[in-house]
Amino acid sequence: MQVLKFGGTSVASAENIERVLAIVQQASTLGPVVLVVSALGGTTDALIGAGQAAAAGNESFRATLRQLEARHLTAAEALLPQAAQQADIQPWLTAQFTELALLADGIFALGELSPRTLDRLMSYGELLSSRLVAAAFAARGTAAAWADSRQLIRTNSRFGMAQVDEATTEALVTAFQLQTPASLWVAPGFIAADTEGHTTTLGRGGSDYTAAILAAALGAAKLEIWTDVSGMLTADPRLVRSARPIARISYEEAMELSHFGAKVLYAPTVQPVRQAGIPMWIKNTFAPHDYGTLVEVAPPPSPGAVRGLSSIGSLALLNLEGGGMVGVPGFAARLFAALARARINVVLITQSSSEHSICVGVSEGDVAAAQRVVDEEFAGEIATGRLDPLRPETGLAIVALVGENMRNHPGISGRLFGALGHNGVNIRAIAQGASERNISTVIRAADVRKAINVLHEEFFEATYKQVNLFVLGPGNVGGKLLGQLHQQQPYLRDKLGLDLRVVAIANSRHCLVSDEGGLDLASWPAELNEAPRLSLDEFTDLIISKNLRNSIFVDVTANPAAAGQYAPLLAKSVAVVACNKVAASSAYASYRHLKQLARDFNTKYLFETNVGAALPVIGTLGDLTRSGDVVRRMQAVLSGTLNFVFNNYDGSRPFAEVVAQAQAEGYTEPDPRLDLNGSDVARKILILAREAGQALEMSDVANESFLPASCLEGDVTAFYEQLAVHEPHFRALYDAAAGKGKRLKFVAQYADGKASVGLQQIAPGHDLYELRGKDNVVLFYTDRYPEQPLVVKGAGAGAEVTASGVFADIIRAARL
Structure with missing residues (x-):
């Protein structure tokens, strides 16, 4: 015996139903088949909307029901093209929609939609689709017995999320099997009935659960869940573009992932087949040859420690805090009992070891009710100050790592927290069971996409x-x-x-x-x-x-x-x-x-390029100080512009012309005065002094400018005019140095906690003397390099060089 279940997208149209027929007929060559189908895609939502509209006194529900009727009749015509084939199903469909209209009229008249009535209203979706599919099989010469799930699955009367009476259900299924020896059953998913015969539902997604219940009761060889994706994935593909299929997974892992938002599988589905040891395949109706996911007792170990990631949104944390809890038994029991009385499901629990607080996660929609019942339960303690009023925090979500093999890999939690921390994702609460199969973190809902991608990259994408x-x-x-x-x-x-x-x-x-x-x-x-x-x-x-x-x-x-x-x-x-x-x-x-x-x-x-373009100046300084060395003195030429200018000015052509050449070749700022007035070099030596540990301000850097004051007035055009006017001044500076066999260099210095910049005459043999072109150089005199300095030297200006320095910083930041 095999049980195959097809979801709403798989039966959304006549074309899709044809796919289902072909898959089932292929499966039937291997043995008897029980086929469970959902409502045609979107039907259940439409029925709920119609019921709500009717209860609100909005007559739009009539148009919704007419549209649903037309859709089902159109599907019947496409699947059963011959009039004789339609003779039975079309009148039956029309009768069902007549019942639906009467039910909706009653809701409209009463202005009320009770849970019991809503369950009955929703049940029509699966009843309609399953009868339609059974008729399509009959039209193709395949005998198919229609099985009413309300006669097979017995539940309590908790409408909307009924609980199954497993023993009674197994007896009813066994009796039906004996009375109906057909090799193909077609059953509606999602619906059941209580002991009074009232229609109940098993929760949204309950068609999966129906299939699992029938598989367990029949002792099926396998259960196949056919959907619109090729199995379970390592993450939600809507959030992670690189999510990949999971070929094999354990029942426990599948249960964890389905509970934490893996929409491909309804969470309660796993338990019945797990207890019976029935393997479960998750397959794609639209790619039937894809492997899908096999859920089994003992799958091979996953390549990594983590099998998959999942999340739950619309979460709220409820924090019960107070000194009156410490050492007093029973507070947790009272909290959970109060929430249970209000039928509020607790998703996550965590408690501090100090016993000063208990934190539980619930759906955001339950916050108001939770606050009311908990504050009522602890009214006495709150009134006396032993407890604080319940403090809800909304706008949250859970992101969970799931993997059976995590218990054997130390450091998983560390990688989780490190990856999220590096990306600014703050963790509000943590929960991990002793099985180490699931590590759950509560974060801001706005951070879910980032967090899931970060973790998927950390645990599944070693490549990039x-x-x-x-x-x-x-x-x-x-x-x-x-x-x-x-x-x-x-x-x-x-x-x-x-x-x-x-x-x-x-x-x-x-x-x-x-x-x-x-x-x-x-x-x-x-x-x-x-x-x-x-x-x-x-x-x-x-x-x-x-x-x-x-x-x-x-x-x-x-x-x-x-x-x-x-x-x-x-x-x-x-x-x-x-x-x-x-x-x-x-x-x-x-x-x-x-x-x-x-x-x-x-x-x-x-900010390596703040000093010396791509030269590793700041990086080298950091390495020195981090390794315990102390920088006593620094001497540097830090302006490629000024070095170019003074290396090329020898009095044979005007100083202004040399500056213009530097600007034309891209060595200066758009306003060359920013380079020539020494302020740029002053900034650089200030930065180096700070990186060496000195708390200096810009005003602490002495700037001995070589430019006449008039050169700094007006615009750039006026600047060049004044350079020409003061050519004798620049020629005198050059001649004074050249007469002594020295060269002019604009030098930045730091020593004894003080910094300065200015034009200096450099004698032959000095490390700065042979500095050519636009090169920069920094001399570090430290405790380890007291006499012979550590020298960093190279091109210190130019767009390509500076861009490469920025690029290098990007790589450093990226490899954090």
């Missing part, structure tokens, strides 16, 4: 880690960065397992956003010009609202307002990679605050 980038400032450096990302995406996937996706690109005018899969980095410039406008605050809100896992904000601007966005992003565990020097060189309290936020929210704030 998806990283989502939000890039601000696709100008000279930013454009080079996006080009490098585009070029390296395949390499990063293959060699580092990183799937870097640029989700958004924004400039001062437009913001281009990807819906799925990341932006096309080959075509973004044209698309950006057509994208809508977005302010900086709105861009930050976009990043936060998308709530994507492994998010990184990449600031490739010099905009002070952009730096103001770092704090709210870090506080949401969004990593920040900053080419922008404003934040790290702002007020020391602000700098420390950003660093502390990164620590507090377990994310990264990286």
Whole structure:
């Protein structure tokens, strides 16, 4: 004996029912079949809606019933094309809808829809579909006995979610089997009857349960649940695009996953076949040759410790707290008894070892009733202050890891908490049984998609880690960065397992956003010009609202307002990679605050390119201090612009012309005064001093400018005019150094807690003397390098080089 159940989508149309007939006929070659069917897809919801409309005095229920009748008659005509075949089923269908209309009229007249009446109303969906399918078999020459599940399954009178009397049901099924020797039964799912003969239902999804009850009572060789997906998946495919099928799973694991929101299987279904040891297949009606999922007693171990992930939304936590609970027996029993009296199902339980609080999870729809009954139960303790009034917290969800093999793998919980923590998902409650088969965490409902994807990536996707980038400032450096990302995406996937996706690109005018899969980095410039406008605050809100896992904000601007966005992003565990020097060189309290936020929210704030473009200056300094070395002194040339200018100025051509060349070759800011006035270098040495442990402000950095004051007035055009006017001044600076055999270098220095920048004459033999082109160099004098400094040297300017430094920081943040 085999039991096959087909869900609503499998019988949603005549075309789909034809698929069901073919599958059942193939199965019948292996032995007798009991076929359980749901209502035609959407019918049960339509019947509920009609009943509610009727109870509310809304006559729209009549149109709904007419539409349902037309749909079923149309299906009958398609399945039974000959008039003789329709002779029996069409009058029967019409009679059923006449009964339905009378029932709905009664609801309309009374203005009331009781649970008992609703069960009767809903039962018509399965009655109609099962008779229709039985008639379709008969029309094809296959004898099919129609079995009324209300005569086979006996329940109590809890309408809407009736409990099955297993012993009586088994006796009724056995008797029917003896009286009906047909090799094919067709039975309606979902419905049953109480001892008074009143129609009951087994809960939404109860057709699965009907099939499992019949399979257990008949001692079936197997149960097949046919649906619209190829078995159970490692996660909800609506949330996780890379969810994969689970080939084999234990009853216990299937029960856990189905309880925690795996919609492919109704949770109570597992228990009857588990007790009887009947294997259960979950198959796809629309891809019948797919393997599906086999639920069995002892499946092979899963490749990893976790078999699947699932979630429950619309959850509330109820917190009962108070010093009066400590050491007093019975509080938990009274709490659960009060909830049970109100027929409130408890989804999750956790209690602190101090016994000061008990926390339970319930459906959000039960919060008001729960608060009322619990506050009534503990009214005396609340009045005397021994307990606090019940405190509900809504807007939550449960995310669960399920796997029989988790008990044999230490560290699963650590990986769970670490992965969620790195992505800013706060855990409000935790529950884990001694079997270690399920680890449940309560989180914000808004974080479910992110959390499920993070955990799926952690436990099932060893190949790639998806990283989502939000890039601000696709100008000279930013454009080079996006080009490098585009070029390296395949390499990063293959060699580092990183799937870097640029989700958004924004400039001062437009913001281009990807819906799925990341932006096309080959075509973004044209698309950006057509994208809508977005302010900086709105861009930050976009990043936060998308709530994507492994998010990184990449600031490739010099905009002070952009730096103001770092704090709210870090506080949401969004990593920040900053080419922008404003934040790290702002007020020391602000700098420390950003660093502390990164620590507090377990994310990264990286700004290597603030000093020396792609040179590992800040990284090297961090390595020194973290390993216990103490930086006593630093001497550096930190401006590629100024080094280029003074390496190329020898008095043979005007100073202004050399500066113009530097600007033309992309070594300066759009306003060259930002480079030549020394403020940029001052910021850099300030950042290095802070990274070395000094609490310095910008005002503490002495800046000995070599520019005449008039060069800093007016606009850029006036700046170049004043450079020409003061050519004798620049020639004198050069001649003074050259006359001594020295070279001019704009040097940043830090020693004894003090920092300064200014033009210096460097003698031959010094480490700075031979510095060529646009190179930067930093000399670290430390306790370990007291005489011969640790030297970091290389190109310190240029869009390609700077972009590569930002890229390197992105990789560091991504590999957190």
